[in-house]
Amino acid sequence: MIKVIMIEDDKELAELLTQYLAKFNISVKNFEDPVKALQELEKNKNYDIMILDLSLPQMDGIEVCKKVAKEEDIPIIISSARSDDTDKIVALEVGADDYLAKPYNPRELVARIQAVLRRKEKKPKTIVCGEFELDEEGFTIKKNGEPLNLTSAEFELLSMLIKNKGRVLTRDYILDNTIHLNYDSIDRTVDVIIGRIRKKIGDDPKNPKYIISVRGLGYKFEC
Template sequence: MISVLMIEDDPDFATLLSEYLVQFNIKVTNYEDPYIGLSSSIKNYDCLILDLTLPGIDGLDVCREIRQKSDIPIIISSARGDISDKVVGLQIGADDYLPKPYDPKEMYARIMSLIRRSKKQSNHGNQTINSSFKIDERKHEISYNGNVLTLTPAEYEILDYLIHQHGFSVSREQLVQHCKSLKDKDSKSLDVIIGRLRTKINDSSKTPKHIFSVRGIGYKLIG
């Protein structure tokens, strides 16, 4: 599950966003008091959503303080329309700026984009490695337990995306949108691709080792 820290003094707004994101296996922990948010263990979270208009302290100061002690991805979410706030926020370390009001779908997309980018930056060179899978982006190849898999373009794109989101649940919509080679953009085509991938890595849908179905959401890859 993805853990998001939110510092937002509007509890109704925070609850609305939390209820939307939980369907994508994203848990939001909100602090209305920015000082409590600052004292929380940042390392336990994958992303921070930060309001600027906060009680007792400006959100830009919170951003500065957090960036000094952590490289957590930061999304500033604010109703303040001054362009200088956006410019300063990005200059002092925020990774994104989303003005209020916004559609929760857009916040979800930005969270996933930032986490994906952060994970790529933590990898070394052109290879993404975990215990079983290795991606060689230069050769456009994916190996499983040291053996190069023979994949169609659509299979490569789906498996590549699942590996980069390792351990995180990915919605069916995300996978379909990400797969540019998928001509038939429906869930049945995705199920066929997942089935073929499971066959190629000797995985089972009933007792999976790697590709797990997440009820009501989509899939996640482990191992």
């Protein structure tokens, strides 16, 4: 199922689109408040695509688009009654992947969602973070061009840290969002794997450069 986060303050339109898209195996979680939507997106990385209106309370949609494009790895489709060419150009320049002017046939929105996601799938899933390069498709992480010899659990945890660089991840979050970690000893499991990763990436546990312990919370990755 395709998971959509939508920011649309027109309740009637949001309900109509939610019901229609469900027929195509597309689930929608809508937010009328862009600030709450951004908070949700920061916590939940499981959305496949964003549908964004431009005329919103509190924040202009262009600013939302710019922020999301800069901080998140999620494609954005603008759904707006602002059909001026300037709005379209600015939205695309700041990071939108597509622009659909209202009113439109909801079936066209389905086609646009599918097309944007197809284009995204063709892009290489490589993330560069300082000295590290994460290739999710190749199941490899390189440091300074040299592949690291990682177990499945180590790869999964280090990948999560890299993709959330600068963000503190609690042990509970890590365990809830991984499949290769052993749940038998909860906190200890995460700490042990962090220790193994540190050895493999040359990170001094007493004075870490990459994996930073945040007392009472968890870990964050710096690069």
